[in-house]
Amino acid sequence: MDATDAKDTAFTEARARELLAAAVPEAAVADATLLTLGENAVFAVGGLVAKVGRDASLRERAAHELRVAGWLAELGVPAVRAAEPVVREAEGHPVTLWTRLGEPVRPAGTRDLAAVLRLVHELPRPDFALPRRELLGGVERWLRLAGDAVDPADAAYLRERRDGFAAAAAALTPHLSPGPIHGDALPRNVHVGPDGPVLVDLETFSGDLREHDLVVLALSRDRYGLDPRAYDDFVAAYGWDVREWDGCAVLRGARETASCAWVAQHAPGNPAARAEFGRRVASLREGDPTVRWHAF
Incomplete structure (x- = not known):
């Protein structure tokens, strides 16, 4: 396993929090709640949701998600909305910000x-x-x-x-x-x-x-x-x-x-x-x- 692979496999919650703090310095990262950890680390941060990509190769996918969100918003399709239309970065990792949805009224079926x-x-x-x-x-x-x-x-x-x-x-x-x-x-x-x-x-x-x-x-x-x-x-x-x-x-x-x-x-x-x-x-x-x- 080369050095790049070793870095990728070390994508832990702690590492994702460091990247989040670097990309979104205006947020109270210490109070962020981890929602999921997979291809992305997804955090709830106040009224926002932040997605931190596991590695730099996911940058284009993050940009694509923002384009799709903007298009769906224009069409009025009920979908999550981006809080800003740009991909931030921290040490090459893509970070995107989203409007946080309220508590669900019930589980989706x-x-x-x-x-x-x-x-x-x-x-x-x-x-x-x-x-x-x-x-x-x-x-x-x-x-x-x-x-x-x-x-x-x-x-x-x-x-x-x-x-x-x-x-x-x-x-x-x-x-x-x-x-x-x-x-x-x-x-x-x-x-x-x-x-x-x-x-x-x-x-x-x-x-x-x-x-x-x-x-x-x-x-x-x-x-x-x-x-x-x-x-x-x-x-x-x-x-x-x-x-x-x-x-x-x-x-x-x-x-x-x-x-x-x-x-x-x-x-x-x-x-x-x-x-x-x-x-x-x-x-x-x-x-x-x-x-x-x-x-x-």
Whole structure:
């Protein structure tokens, strides 16, 4: 593992707080509350939410999220709003600021997700380029960050799966008309306020097959223990079940490959991540779609 990798794997809450203080000196960082720590460290800071990117390679993605947020605001789509339209930086790490939403009136459900997805899937393409949904684009980086914390044979297996599913996905014939999609369509990315559901986390907003957004919940049903009744509610509210589509297995396989590799980046120094990675890669190798994966 080289020096850059070592620095990346040291992206802890403490490190993220240092970067936040450098990028947003006007904020009371000492009072910031960590909300999540993954690709970004997300903090609540007073009336704002700050997102600190894990490394410099995420800068363009942060800028993209701000462009999408501005476009959705112009269209009146219920989505999170940027507090400022620029990407700040601290030692190369991107930092963006967002208007903090109020407390939710209730947890988001699958019908809420379906409602906002229907709005997104009716949007025309914007006047700026939306990237393809590169589900598999992060696999190499995540495996690189994993280093020797994962078996090299498992890493090679995932790279082979990545290449196979990338080729298969490129050849798919969609059922729905391609266009804007959220890219990570889960109830956790919907906030239900007094005026209804609001879409959050716009980093993976793309222009691609609408089926990408629908496969996410189908995989949640099969792998992560989503109640089948909740999935049925989603299908009823959206109006179509992606599992009826011939290409569903391909997009599902691509997403499983990416999800397995994503956990690998947390494996160094984290026994729970190593165990979950082992569970996931073993189930893929054995071709067993019934093995329950744990959210991480």
